[in-house]
Amino acid sequence: MRLQGRSAEIVELVLENTAEEFGRSGYAGLRVDEIAARSGVNKTTIYRRWPTKDDLVLAALHWISPYKHPPNTGSMREDLLAMxxxxxxxxxxxxxxxxxxxxxxxxxxxxxxxxxxxxxxELLASRQAIFDRAMERGELPSWTDGALVGEVCFAAAFLRIVTVGQKLDESFMQALVDLIIAGAKNVTPRPKDGA
Known part of the structure; x- marks a missing residue:
C-alpha cells in the first residue's frame, strides 16, 4: 500500500527525524517521544506504524539507504559501482x-x-541479488560466495569512510571493484565442510 498526501508526509518526516537523531545521539540516545515532538505527532502515531524502537530505526535507516533496491544495469561491475x-x-x-x-x-x-x-x-539480500545475476550471466563462477564477495567489497568502502576518514573517490571505487571481481573470478571451489 503506497501512502499519499498527509500520511506520506508524516511518515517521511518521522523517518527523516529518526535518521538525524540516530546520527546525532546513536541508538541508545534516541528517544521516540523526542522524535514524536520534533515531527509534530503523538508518540502513539509512531508506535502504531513502528511497534518498537528497533522497527523505527531500521525503517529510518532503510528509508535513507542509497540502495534500497539493488541496481540492475546488466553488469556486475556497474551494479557494484552504483552501490x-x-x-x-x-x-x-x-x-x-x-x-x-x-x-x-x-x-x-x-x-x-x-x-x-x-x-x-537486508543488506546481504540486496547485495546477493547482484551476485546471483552475475553468476547467471557467467560473469562469476557458479560457486562464488556472493556474501563473502559483498562483505569484502563494502567493508573496504565502509572502513575507508568511517575509520580512515577518506572519501570514496571514483578512482578508489573503480580500483576496488576491479580487484574484487578479479579475485572472485579466480577463486577455486572450496570443499564442503566435513568433506
Missing amino acids: LRGMAEAASTPKGLAIYRAIQIERAQPAFEPLLARLKV
Missing part, C-alpha cells in the same frame, strides 16, 4: 557521515545487536 557511488554520496553529507559513524559506534552496544542483525540480513 558504492550511493555510499559515497550518502557519506558526503554531514547527516550521512554521522549515520555511518553512529552505526560503527553502536556496534559495541548489546541493545543494538538485534537491529544490526536485521540490517545485515
Whole structure:
C-alpha cells in the first residue's frame, strides 16, 4: 500500500527525524517521544506504524539507504559501482557521515545487536541479488560466495569512510571493484565442510 498526501508526509518526516537523531545521539540516545515532538505527532502515531524502537530505526535507516533496491544495469561491475557511488554520496553529507559513524559506534552496544542483525540480513539480500545475476550471466563462477564477495567489497568502502576518514573517490571505487571481481573470478571451489 503506497501512502499519499498527509500520511506520506508524516511518515517521511518521522523517518527523516529518526535518521538525524540516530546520527546525532546513536541508538541508545534516541528517544521516540523526542522524535514524536520534533515531527509534530503523538508518540502513539509512531508506535502504531513502528511497534518498537528497533522497527523505527531500521525503517529510518532503510528509508535513507542509497540502495534500497539493488541496481540492475546488466553488469556486475556497474551494479557494484552504483552501490558504492550511493555510499559515497550518502557519506558526503554531514547527516550521512554521522549515520555511518553512529552505526560503527553502536556496534559495541548489546541493545543494538538485534537491529544490526536485521540490517545485515537486508543488506546481504540486496547485495546477493547482484551476485546471483552475475553468476547467471557467467560473469562469476557458479560457486562464488556472493556474501563473502559483498562483505569484502563494502567493508573496504565502509572502513575507508568511517575509520580512515577518506572519501570514496571514483578512482578508489573503480580500483576496488576491479580487484574484487578479479579475485572472485579466480577463486577455486572450496570443499564442503566435513568433506
